[in-house]
Amino acid sequence: MSQPLAAIPSLQDVNEGVIFPVGDIYSDEPPLESDLHREQIDLLIRLIKWLWRDREDFYATGNLTIYFSPNQKKSEDFRGPDFFVVLDTEKKDRKSWVVWQENGNYPNVIIELLSDSTAAIDKGLKKQIYQNTFRTPDYFWFDPVSLELKGFHLVDGQYQDLIPAESGWLWSQQLKLYLGVAAGKLRFFTPDGQLVMLPEEEANQQLQEANQQLEQANQQLQEERQRAEILIKRLRAAGIEPE
Secondary structure, three states: OOOOHHHOOOHHHOOOOOOOOOOOOOOOOOOOOOHHHHHHHHHHHHHHHHHOOOOOOEEEEOOOOEEOOOOOOOOOOOOOOOEEEEEOOOOOOOOOEEHHHOOOOOOOEEEEEOOOOOHHHHHOHHHHHHHHHHOOOEEEEEOOOOOOEEEEEEEOOEEEEOOOOOOOOEEEOOOOEEEEEEOOEEEEEOOOOOEOOOHHHHHHHHHHHHHHHHHHHHHHHHHHHHHHHHHHHHHHHOOOOOO
């Protein structure tokens, strides 16, 4: 799942005397477009981290700068992805993702959240960078307002459109999960169609199931009492006093 090193200069390709920048570089991202964007990013990060809480071989984050060239200069057109996942890497906190300090690994999955000011770049320049330089296998974009969802998978170096399932969901080969919209939010779904939930959602579902079981038990108890009362009435009508 790791991405090749070909997209960044090798040491042999760099002129003598050129020093690679240090890897301990802080992220340098602009403010998020809206609360919707911030909440959506936080949701995706929390979901994947909770789902994979027993794994130690991935890194998931959002709105974090990816430094992919030792000669890179910040561009007004390209910033860090809104959400990305790198597989086969160490699970630890980072200030940014510095490719040359991460064994040449690029994100396996990227999700961009569209807005009026970024949609053209997300669909154009960024898509080209993710395809041609990052070689990111799965790329998605999602509009938190219009709920537009589109996905691509890298085939022979070119992004091919993902065909939605009957549910409208899109399959991520890298995550082994579906992406789809539920209650106005972009969510993950398991291969068998189950919604990936947050811990509080799981707890709430368990509480609801427990309440339903208790309600069913109470209903059964009430029905048994009613049957017992009917039986007692019949016995008394027959002149038999129940003990």
